[in-house]
Amino acid sequence: MSLLKAKASRTREKQLDTLNAWQGTLFSALTEFSLGEPVKRIRTFSQSSEDDLLYALRLLAGIRDSVVVIHAPRGCAAAALFHHVERGKGRWIVTNLDDRDTIMGADGKLRKAVKDVNQRYNPELLFIVSSPVVAINNDDIQSVVEELHEELELDIVPIYVTGFASHHAVTGYDTTLHSLLKYLGGKKGKHPHDDRVNLLSIAEHPHDRNEAQRLLLALGLELNTLPDGASKGSFHQAATARLSLSLDQDSANYLGVSLRDEYDVPYSALPRPVGLGATGRWLAGVGKALGLDESAQKLHEQESEKVRHSIGDFTLKGLQVYLSLAPSTAFGVLELVEELGGEVVGITVSRLDQLHKGAIEELSARHPALLIHVADGQPFEEVNIIKRLSPDLYLGDSLHLAQVGRLGIPVVSLRDVPVLGYRGVTALARRISTALLNRSFGEALSRSSLPYKDGWLRRSPNWHIKKEVK
Amino acid sequence: MAHHIDSSRNSCALHGALQVIEAIEGFVPVVHSTAGCGAQHYLGVNRLNAGSDRFGGSAISSSNISEKHVVFGGSSRLREQLKNTVKIVEGDLYVIVTGCATEMVGDDIPAMNKEGRDQDFPVIYANTPGFRGDVHQGYQLAIKALIEQLPDLGKAEQPPVKGLVNILGIVPRQDPFWEGNLEEIGRLLEGIGLTPNLLFGYGQGVSGWQRVPDALLNIVVSVWGDAPALLLEERYGTPHLSLEGLPVGAAAGRFLYEISELLQLDSRRTEHFVQSEERRFDAQLAALADTWYRAGFQREFTLVGESAQVAGISEFLSGTLGLIPRTLIITDNPPEYAREALLSRLTSLLNGFPTEVSFTEDFAEISDLVRSASASLVLGSALEEAVAAELEVPFVQLSFPLSDRLVLARGYAGYRGASTLLEDLGSALLSDRHHNPVHQQSSAALGCS
Incomplete structure (x- = not known):
C-alpha cells in the first residue's frame, strides 16, 4: 500500500525502533540494536523537550509564499513567534482555542480562520497544523481541508501533529513531509525523470544549505532543494528528479524513502557532511550515484587543502571533548574531533535508532567502551555525566547550553550556527580555538549554582531510566 | 468566543x-x-x-x-x-x-x-x-x-517589617523591563520611608511571598494586578492603590505624594525626596536640550505595547518631552472596565490634539494602524520593526517580543527609568540621523531640521 495514503506518518519508534532514553557503552548499544527490537525505556523524572509540533513549525517556517494556521490554544504558537521574530520567517495565525472550543469542537473557527487569512495574504499554500487539544478532541480538520480547497481554490495541507503520540520530536518532520508530499507531490507512480537532483535540506542553517549547494553546483548539478526555501512547485518537481541526496539522514529518511517508493526517485542516504572525512564521503557518495567520481574526488582534494591551509596547525591534541548533538551531527563531529587530534570521552545524542546502526558498529569497533547517552533535553542527566567526566571542552546543539556552561568548561554552540561541509570545519575550528583561548566567561558562570541537589549529582546518571512496564 | x-x-x-x-x-x-x-x-x-x-x-x-x-x-x-x-x-x-x-x-x-x-x-x-x-x-x-x-x-518566623507595601501587576518578561522597573519603584518607595515587597526578581523568594498579608498597601501597576489586589483585600483587608500606568518621570512624583498622603507618611521627607529626584532629572533635561533641538525630538509618535506601559510612556513623552502622541496601540487585551478609563485619558493626552487609541493584538491590524498613522517615530515590539522600516522612521524596540536588544537591569519606571528611556530614544533618533540621510533631507525640506 502507498505510504502516503495514511493520514500521517508512523511514529519514529514504530518506523525505526527509536530510543529516547538510554545510557551505556557503544558496545552495549550495538548489542541492543543487534538483538532484534531494543527494549523501550522511559524516564521516571523528565524535563521538558521539543515535540513534533515544534519541529513541524520549524520546518514550515522555511517554506515560501505560505501561511500557517495553528489550530490550537495560543501557547502552541509560541515557537512560531520565535521563528517570526528571530528569523523573520513565516506568516502564521493561531485559532486561539478556548475553554468552550475544547468541549464543543472548533471546526467553524478553523474554517473562518482559513478564509480570513487567505483573503488577507492570498498565499500560494496554506498549512493547518493540529495540536494536542485538537488531537484529543479528534476535531475534523480533514473535511475543512477538502471543502475549502474547492471553495477557495487554494492548496491546503493539514499537518497532523499531536504533541504526545511520539516521544521523538523528529516525528514532526516525518508528519510534515508526509503531508507535503501527499498533497503537493502529484500522483503516485513513475514520472519521466529530468536532470534535476533533489537536495533534501530539512531545517538546516541557511549557510549550511548554501555550502551544500555550492559544492553540488561545483559538480555541475541542477538542484531542487526542499523543503528549506521551497515553494509549492518544489514538491511536484521532486517527483520527477533523477535522484535525492540527503544532508542529514536522520531528518531526510522519510522524505527520501517516500520519494523512492512513491515516485521511483532513487535515494542516496549519505553520511552527514560534518568534518573533513564525512564531507569527503558525502561528496564521494554523490559522485558515485551520478557517475561523477573523479570530479567529486578532485573537489574534495581542493577543498580539503583550503581547509588545511585555513586552520593551519590548529589542534585538539591532549584535549578531552564531550559532545551533545543530534545523532548524525554527533557522529560527524566525533570524527572531526579525532581528525583534529582530540579525544571524545562521551556523547549525548537526542535519539538512537536503526538508522544509526552502521555508525555505532563502526565506532564501537574503535571505541567499545565509549559512553553514549540518549536524551533529548534532559540536562539533569547530562550535567551529572559531565561532572564525572570533567572534559576540557563541550560541543552541543541543545537548548540547555547555558546550564552546562555553569560547570565552568568551555562550551561551543552548534545550534543556529553553520557546521556543514568544508566551510563548517573552518568555522568550527575557529570557534573552538576562541573558546579555548579565553575561558574567563565560563569561570564567571561557574559561580552560579546548578539547579540540582547534591544528592542527585551523587546518584548514577541513569537512575531514572527504566524499562517500560507494559 | x-x-x-x-x-x-x-x-x-x-x-x-x-x-x-x-x-x-x-x-x-x-x-x-x-x-x-x-x-x-x-x-x-x-x-x-x-x-x-x-x-x-x-x-x-x-x-x-x-x-x-x-x-x-x-x-x-x-x-x-x-x-x-x-x-x-x-x-x-x-x-x-x-x-x-x-x-x-x-x-x-x-x-x-x-x-x-x-x-x-x-x-x-x-x-x-x-x-x-x-x-x-x-x-x-x-x-x-x-x-x-x-x-x-506554614510560615517561618520572620521579624515584622515596618511600612511594607507589595507591588503587583508587572508581569515578568511580558514586560521585558520588569526587573528594572520593579527595582526602581522599590527605590522610590524606600526613598519615602517604605519597605517595598518586590516579590519578583533577584533576591525575591518565599519569605517575601509569606509576608504578602502583612503589607499596609498593595500598589497595583497594571490592570493585571487588580484581581490579586482584590483577593488580598477580601482575605486580609489590605487596601490597594491602582496607578494609571507605569509611573515614568513626573508621574512617579505624583504617585509618591499620593501614597505618602494615603499612609500618612512624613510629608516633609516625601517632599524632600521627590524634589531631589526631580532636580536631578531636570538637570538631565537641561543637558539634553541642545540635542533635543538638533536631533528633532519633537515628532509625532506611534507606540505599541501593554496598557500600563503605553499609558506611562505616552504620558511622559507627551507631558514632559513635548512629543506628539499620534497613535497608541494597546496589545494586552485589558478587561472592558479598564478600557474606558484608558480611552478617556489617552485620547486627550495633548490638549486640542486627538490621539487615536486602539486595542488589538492582531499583527496585521497593528501593522495597518502603524502604517496609516504614518508617524515620524515608532516605539513597539520586534513585530513592528518591519513596518517602521517601511515608513523609514526611527524605531525603538521596547515591548514584548524583543529581538535585537539585551535587557538585564534597564527599566523605564521612575526618574531613572525616564533617563533610560531618553537615552534609548535619543540614541535611536541620533543614529537614524546618521544612517538615514534620505529621512534627514525630507525633514529639512519641510523646514523643521
Whole structure:
C-alpha cells in the first residue's frame, strides 16, 4: 500500500525502533540494536523537550509564499513567534482555542480562520497544523481541508501533529513531509525523470544549505532543494528528479524513502557532511550515484587543502571533548574531533535508532567502551555525566547550553550556527580555538549554582531510566 | 468566543504562570503536560527577552505525558514526577502547573497535590491550561494559587517589617523591563520611608511571598494586578492603590505624594525626596536640550505595547518631552472596565490634539494602524520593526517580543527609568540621523531640521 495514503506518518519508534532514553557503552548499544527490537525505556523524572509540533513549525517556517494556521490554544504558537521574530520567517495565525472550543469542537473557527487569512495574504499554500487539544478532541480538520480547497481554490495541507503520540520530536518532520508530499507531490507512480537532483535540506542553517549547494553546483548539478526555501512547485518537481541526496539522514529518511517508493526517485542516504572525512564521503557518495567520481574526488582534494591551509596547525591534541548533538551531527563531529587530534570521552545524542546502526558498529569497533547517552533535553542527566567526566571542552546543539556552561568548561554552540561541509570545519575550528583561548566567561558562570541537589549529582546518571512496564 | 489572531504576542495561561514561577528565587515549576509546553515557553517567551533566563536553558521539570496517559489518565505519572522533582531539583516551593492535555483528560491535580503535602513536600498547584486564557490570566492564576495556598504550608518566623507595601501587576518578561522597573519603584518607595515587597526578581523568594498579608498597601501597576489586589483585600483587608500606568518621570512624583498622603507618611521627607529626584532629572533635561533641538525630538509618535506601559510612556513623552502622541496601540487585551478609563485619558493626552487609541493584538491590524498613522517615530515590539522600516522612521524596540536588544537591569519606571528611556530614544533618533540621510533631507525640506 502507498505510504502516503495514511493520514500521517508512523511514529519514529514504530518506523525505526527509536530510543529516547538510554545510557551505556557503544558496545552495549550495538548489542541492543543487534538483538532484534531494543527494549523501550522511559524516564521516571523528565524535563521538558521539543515535540513534533515544534519541529513541524520549524520546518514550515522555511517554506515560501505560505501561511500557517495553528489550530490550537495560543501557547502552541509560541515557537512560531520565535521563528517570526528571530528569523523573520513565516506568516502564521493561531485559532486561539478556548475553554468552550475544547468541549464543543472548533471546526467553524478553523474554517473562518482559513478564509480570513487567505483573503488577507492570498498565499500560494496554506498549512493547518493540529495540536494536542485538537488531537484529543479528534476535531475534523480533514473535511475543512477538502471543502475549502474547492471553495477557495487554494492548496491546503493539514499537518497532523499531536504533541504526545511520539516521544521523538523528529516525528514532526516525518508528519510534515508526509503531508507535503501527499498533497503537493502529484500522483503516485513513475514520472519521466529530468536532470534535476533533489537536495533534501530539512531545517538546516541557511549557510549550511548554501555550502551544500555550492559544492553540488561545483559538480555541475541542477538542484531542487526542499523543503528549506521551497515553494509549492518544489514538491511536484521532486517527483520527477533523477535522484535525492540527503544532508542529514536522520531528518531526510522519510522524505527520501517516500520519494523512492512513491515516485521511483532513487535515494542516496549519505553520511552527514560534518568534518573533513564525512564531507569527503558525502561528496564521494554523490559522485558515485551520478557517475561523477573523479570530479567529486578532485573537489574534495581542493577543498580539503583550503581547509588545511585555513586552520593551519590548529589542534585538539591532549584535549578531552564531550559532545551533545543530534545523532548524525554527533557522529560527524566525533570524527572531526579525532581528525583534529582530540579525544571524545562521551556523547549525548537526542535519539538512537536503526538508522544509526552502521555508525555505532563502526565506532564501537574503535571505541567499545565509549559512553553514549540518549536524551533529548534532559540536562539533569547530562550535567551529572559531565561532572564525572570533567572534559576540557563541550560541543552541543541543545537548548540547555547555558546550564552546562555553569560547570565552568568551555562550551561551543552548534545550534543556529553553520557546521556543514568544508566551510563548517573552518568555522568550527575557529570557534573552538576562541573558546579555548579565553575561558574567563565560563569561570564567571561557574559561580552560579546548578539547579540540582547534591544528592542527585551523587546518584548514577541513569537512575531514572527504566524499562517500560507494559 | 475567542477569535483567531495573526502572529499573537500574548502566549497562553500556562506560559504566564511559568513567567511568575521562574521569576521567584527558589520556586520550581512542575509542568504536567505534553513535552513541548516547556520548550514552547522557552523559545516563544524567554528567548524573546534576551537576558532573562534563570535556569540556564529550556528544560524544566515536566511530566511529558504520552499517548498512554491521554487514554488512561496521567495522575500516576504526575505523582512520580513530583516525588522525583523534589528529590532532584533544589527548591523552597514546588508549583504544579497543568497544560491543556492533562486538563482535558481530567487528571485530579488537587488530589496529587494533597498526596505531596502528606509527604511534607512544599507544594502548591494551579490549573493553567492554555485554553483558559493568555499570559495575563496565567499570571493571575499563579498569583491566586500563591495567595490561597501558601499560608497552608506554614510560615517561618520572620521579624515584622515596618511600612511594607507589595507591588503587583508587572508581569515578568511580558514586560521585558520588569526587573528594572520593579527595582526602581522599590527605590522610590524606600526613598519615602517604605519597605517595598518586590516579590519578583533577584533576591525575591518565599519569605517575601509569606509576608504578602502583612503589607499596609498593595500598589497595583497594571490592570493585571487588580484581581490579586482584590483577593488580598477580601482575605486580609489590605487596601490597594491602582496607578494609571507605569509611573515614568513626573508621574512617579505624583504617585509618591499620593501614597505618602494615603499612609500618612512624613510629608516633609516625601517632599524632600521627590524634589531631589526631580532636580536631578531636570538637570538631565537641561543637558539634553541642545540635542533635543538638533536631533528633532519633537515628532509625532506611534507606540505599541501593554496598557500600563503605553499609558506611562505616552504620558511622559507627551507631558514632559513635548512629543506628539499620534497613535497608541494597546496589545494586552485589558478587561472592558479598564478600557474606558484608558480611552478617556489617552485620547486627550495633548490638549486640542486627538490621539487615536486602539486595542488589538492582531499583527496585521497593528501593522495597518502603524502604517496609516504614518508617524515620524515608532516605539513597539520586534513585530513592528518591519513596518517602521517601511515608513523609514526611527524605531525603538521596547515591548514584548524583543529581538535585537539585551535587557538585564534597564527599566523605564521612575526618574531613572525616564533617563533610560531618553537615552534609548535619543540614541535611536541620533543614529537614524546618521544612517538615514534620505529621512534627514525630507525633514529639512519641510523646514523643521
